Amino acid sequence: MHPEPHITLKTHLLKVARKIDHLLSEVIFLQRDSVVRICSACEAPCCKRVQYLFDEKDLIFAKVLRRNGVPRRKHKGRGCPFLSPTGCILTPKARPFVCHRYLCSNLKEEMARQDPELPEMMSEKIRMLEDLRGRLWQEYLQV
Ligand code: SF4
Numbered sequence: 001m002h003p004e005p006h007i008t009l010k011t012h013l014l015k016v017a018r019k020i021d022h023l024l025s026e027v028i029f030l031q032r033d034s035v036v037r038i039c040s041a042c043e044a045p046c047c048k049r050v051q052y053l054f055d056e057k058d059l060i061f062a063k064v065l066r067r068n069g070v071p072r073r074k075h076k077g078r079g080c081p082f083l084s085p086t087g088c089i090l091t092p093k094a095r096p097f098v099c100h101r102y103l104c105s106n107l108k109e110e111m112a113r114q115d116p117e118l119p120e121m122m123s124e125k126i127r128m129l130e131d132l133r134g135r136l137w138q139e140y141l142q143v
């Protein structure tokens with residue numbers, strides 16, 4: 001007996017979301033030490049120069065993995081609404097993808113000091129994540 005087409009599509013969607021989740025864990029781990037060192041001392045943090053950053057793929061990712069959806073927060077002044085005096089209030093995996101993807105030159109330099117191969121390794125994983133997010137979007141359109 002063949003499974004219902006919509007069940008197969010949902011299974012594909014879940015598989016892609018899980019791959020993204022796994023790869024995201026690696027990306028978060030690989031940059032964690034450098035972020036702790038360099039971003040805490042940053043004089044012009046990127047989080048103070050942006051607005052609400054979630055896009056539709058972030059929303060689908062959170063929905064498929066049954067997380068609590070994408071958070072909403074009233075904006076108070078300049079910068080990202082999730083920035084607090086002690087840093088980002090969201091857990092790493094609840095953050096918009098762009099927050100993981102954005103590596104300023106200082107952060108890249110710090111990563112290279114930690115391990116010369118780290119920036120390229122990160123770029124490769126980010127590229128893979130972008131492809132997977134594209135697949136997630138395509139699968140979602142078919143469900
Ligand atoms: S990523 Fe770069 S610009 Fe953003 S807080 Fe870290 S050091 Fe500053």
Ligand code: SF4
Binds near residue numbers: 082088
């Ligand atoms: S969600 Fe967090 S990490 Fe991303 S811009 Fe906002 S405060 Fe910064």
